[in-house]
Amino acid sequence: QQQVKQSPQSLIVQKGGISIINCAYENTAFDYFPWYQQFPGKGPALLIAIRPDVSEKKEGRFTISFNKSAKQFSLHIMDSQPGDSATYFCAASKGSGTYKYIFGTGTRLKVLA
């Protein structure tokens, strides 16, 4: 059962544009929402994460927007660059010692030069 739905599956953006990736979750017990970035042939690496007590978190060109009532969160990449071309995964987990993640299916982003 897929508990975190991610869209779109792929995304092409011009250099300097805004990339937006959306995720929706079902389990209201989730309380930690990370985004991971994965380059070809590499393991995923944490990009940015948010907890439900805030509606937005910004780190450089990357912003997470969180809508608790809609059970949705999204990643915005401002001024997208060719070096941002990668696969992005959202995830969700419940507060516990092990923090088991449920991942979305991934979005392959290509930024055109």
Place this chain on the structure above:
Amino acid sequence: NAGVTQTPKFQVLKTGQSMTLQCAQDMNHNSMYWYRQDPGMGLRLIYYSASEGTTDKGEVPNGYNVSRLNKREFSLRLESAAPSQTSVYFCASKSAGSDTQYFGPGTRLTVL
């Protein structure tokens, strides 16, 4: 620090063969995880170990076994490989005081 390391990087098996994927971390993390990544499926948790001496099933444990050898090492064993186990396998670890999982570079496994 090397972080999370995985061996081998690539492996080809025939159906029915067995093998063990190795994972080690040098960050003194308590929790370790094994995921598989398949196209269009994201990453799915196979097994995890909350701390040394404990292991638990994740979302897709069938066909796999794990061993938490010590605090540093967490291995994944395929007793009788099947083509459905063709995938990229990632190991991850996390410290007790953090929310973040750190991933290794992955093992690409093909079962013929």
